[in-house]
Amino acid sequence: MIVRSLFLSIILTVFSIAEVSPAEEGEKIYFSMGCYGCHGVYGEGVNNFPKLAGKSRIYLAKRLMELKKGMGHTPQKEMMIPYAKALSEKEIESLSIFLASSSSKDSESLEVPEDVLGGSNL
Numbered sequence: 001m002i003v004r005s006l007f008l009s010i011i012l013t014v015f016s017i018a019e020v021s022p023a024e025e026g027e028k029i030y031f032s033m034g035c036y037g038c039h040g041v042y043g044e045g046v047n048n049f050p051k052l053a054g055k056s057r058i059y060l061a062k063r064l065m066e067l068k069k070g071m072g073h074t075p076q077k078e079m080m081i082p083y084a085k086a087l088s089e090k091e092i093e094s095l096s097i098f099l100a101s102s103s104s105k106d107s108e109s110l111e112v113p114e115d116v117l118g119g120s121n122l
């Protein structure tokens with residue numbers, strides 16, 4: 001009996017690991033596509049490349065959809081557009097969930113008021 005319940009709990013553990021949440025899916029895309037190369041390992045933003053971590057999910061998805069259509073905010077948008085074009089709508093959704101939920105370890109930015117979070121850092 002003990003052996004049987006042990007076996008069952010192992011099976012259940014394996015299944016819960018195998019189930020990938022949208023945030024985990026987004027994280028996978030973020031690293032496999034090299035987004036961190038410009039936006040930082042924590043999405044904290046590097047030099048002129050905007051911070052992404054902790055911004056609103058709706059805002060991030062909207063910006064990615066616009067960039068996918070070739071519309072950006074700065075002359076540097078040309079660097080970003082090919083990445084946005086390569087993303088499906090589902091991938092944009094997963095990335096936005098992941099980035100909105102991640103914190104950039106940048107304590108200063110955490111104090112930015114909500115109404116400023118939607119703006120570009122450039």
Ligand code: HEC
Nearest residue numbers: 033034035038050060063072073074076077079080083095
């Ligand atoms: C070669 C550098 C580079 C790479 C790689 C890159 N980006 Fe960007 N990203 C930019 C630049 C530059 C902008 C500003 C675009 C503009 O002018 O609107 C930007 C903007 C963004 C924005 C809008 C941010 C805001 O606050 O308005 C999001 C979201 C974003 N990138 C996500 C991603 C994701 C997801 C990936 C990977 C699939 C990625 N980026 C890869 C350079 C890059």
